[in-house]
Amino acid sequence: MSKSEVKDFLSQHPDITTIELLLSDLNGVVRGKRIERDLLEKVFTKGFYLPGSVMALDSAGTTVEESGLGMDVGDRDRLCKPIPGTLSIVPWHEGGDRAQALCTMYKDRSTGFFADPRQVLVNAIDRFSQLGYDVGFAVELEFYLIDKQRDEKGNIQPPIALGSERRMMSSQVYSIDDLDQYDFFIRDVIETARQQNIPADTVIAEYAPGQFEVNLDYGTDILKAVDQAVLLKRVIRSVANKYNMDASFMAKPYIDQSGSGLHLHLSLLKDGENVFAAEDPTQNPLLRQAIAGLLSMADSTQAFLAPTVNSFRRLAPENFAPTSKTWAYDNRTVALRIPSGGQSATRIEHRMSGADANPYLATAVLLAGVTEGIQNKLEAPDPVVGNAYDQEHEQVADNQRDALRKMEADPRVSDWFGKDFVELYSACKWSELRMFEQQITQMEYDLLLPYV
Numbered sequence: 001m002s003k004s005e006v007k008d009f010l011s012q013h014p015d016i017t018t019i020e021l022l023l024s025d026l027n028g029v030v031r032g033k034r035i036e037r038d039l040l041e042k043v044f045t046k047g048f049y050l051p052g053s054v055m056a057l058d059s060a061g062t063t064v065e066e067s068g069l070g071m072d073v074g075d076r077d078r079l080c081k082p083i084p085g086t087l088s089i090v091p092w093h094e095g096g097d098r099a100q101a102l103c104t105m106y107k108d109r110s111t112g113f114f115a116d117p118r119q120v121l122v123n124a125i126d127r128f129s130q131l132g133y134d135v136g137f138a139v140e141l142e143f144y145l146i147d148k149q150r151d152e153k154g155n156i157q158p159p160i161a162l163g164s165e166r167r168m169m170s171s172q173v174y175s176i177d178d179l180d181q182y183d184f185f186i187r188d189v190i191e192t193a194r195q196q197n198i199p200a201d202t203v204i205a206e207y208a209p210g211q212f213e214v215n216l217d218y219g220t221d222i223l224k225a226v227d228q229a230v231l232l233k234r235v236i237r238s239v240a241n242k243y244n245m246d247a248s249f250m251a252k253p254y255i256d257q258s259g260s261g262l263h264l265h266l267s268l269l270k271d272g273e274n275v276f277a278a279e280d281p282t283q284n285p286l287l288r289q290a291i292a293g294l295l296s297m298a299d300s301t302q303a304f305l306a307p308t309v310n311s312f313r314r315l316a317p318e319n320f321a322p323t324s325k326t327w328a329y330d331n332r333t334v335a336l337r338i339p340s341g342g343q344s345a346t347r348i349e350h351r352m353s354g355a356d357a358n359p360y361l362a363t364a365v366l367l368a369g370v371t372e373g374i375q376n377k378l379e380a381p382d383p384v385v386g387n388a389y390d391q392e393h394e395q396v397a398d399n400q401r402d403a404l405r406k407m408e409a410d411p412r413v414s415d416w417f418g419k420d421f422v423e424l425y426s427a428c429k430w431s432e433l434r435m436f437e438q439q440i441t442q443m444e445y446d447l448l449l450p451y452v
């Protein structure tokens with residue numbers, strides 16, 4: 001990051017006293033440290049240090065020792081550097097004196113650290129670029145607003161909108177009333193994002209009470225768009241918090257309501273022309289190869305798209321979350337949708353990731369699949385017509401164990417994500433899975449303890 005960026009920023013924002021330096025961990029959770037204004041220039045030119053074990057944390061924030069990045073290497077520090085263009089104010093901070101910058105971790109001064117998920121995406125973008133296409137890329141994020149107060153049974157519940165008596169209980173998809181009721185929140189998200197140069201545009205009320213979707217505008221720079229998605233999640237959480245609500249990207253917070261997804265849209269362009277375009281896009285050979293590649297890696301990359309035990313609860317039929325390795329035109333019951341909307345807008349909507357997936361890894365999955373399909377001219381099956389949930393199709397794994405084993409078994413995953421990274425991810429996820437499985441549920445005590 002250039003010295004002038006720091007100088008300009010500090011002179012434009014004389015009130016800034018502290019700056020948060022942020023990194024996305026394996027789970028997409030933002031971590032980092034805070035520095036004083038005086039140190040900013042040095043940090044931007046020379047970098048700063050955080051333990052490499054930041055990239056080996058489980059969901060409880062504990063270092064997974066099997067990763068080899070903790071005690072084995074003396075919990076050693078790694079160089080981190082801010083990413084140019086990401087320095088911005090933190091509008092939700094009450095004092096108005098805080099800024100932030102997104103950062104990335106290095107192995108040495110010039111090589112990225114294998115364990116940083118952003119670096120995995122950087123590598124994937126490099127390989128994908130060799131295909132020689134420009135892109136149109138966009139991210140959609142679903143999330144739930146949740147009351148900080150639990151209901152009388154101790155369960156989570158939708159919040160009461162500011163200045164209203166009414167708890168949001170309806171399931172009115174695309175409801176304008178629901179958007180009205182939450183206007184204060186939505187406006188604040190869009191405005192806060194704007195202040196951080198994040199192009200969040202549309203907000204939609206989703207299928208369930210308190211569930212919304214926010215879209216980032218189409219971009220041509222994949223890495224920048226994913227950086228923005230990571231930061232947008234923080235905006236949404238922080239703005240919700242301001243109004244005493246939680247915003248959650250958990251894949252399935254309510255068992256009887258729709259889950260939350262992370263949908264990625266990709267079109268390929270050559271000389272400004274969309275190469276996926278065709279009168280009937282499902283017959284476009286290049287698009288079919290890209291689809292075939294994605295489907296061929298659907299099993300072995302699912303562990304990145306469904307990163308926790310909870311993610312697999314989202315993958316239930318009839319909820320517009322994909323359960324099968326399918327694709328179709330204008331159809332939300334499949335894994336890969338080709339949205340309608342005119343030839344020049346022809347694109348793949350990748351619907352497999354939960355909102356809990358790390359956006360860097362989910363996007364690397366997308367690029368790997370598309371590249372493998374096109375390079376190897378893979379053949380796609382026929383697109384689905386009608387309700388994919390009612391038909392016989394090959395299913396994706398319905399549990400994390402199977403997904404992790406399939407990830408470990410496919411050499412293409414090591415090739416794309418790095419052998420060391422796959423080993424790290426695997427160690428962290430198995431450890432976390434064991435942590436979840438070691439809990440005996442209340443239901444087991446209620447239904448089994450007295451009777452068996």
Ligand SMILES: NC(=O)CC[C@H](N)C(=O)O
Pocket residue numbers: 142258259260261262314319320321322332351
């Ligand atoms: N609007 C939609 O497409 C719903 C998507 C669904 N909530 C998911 O989990 O992916």
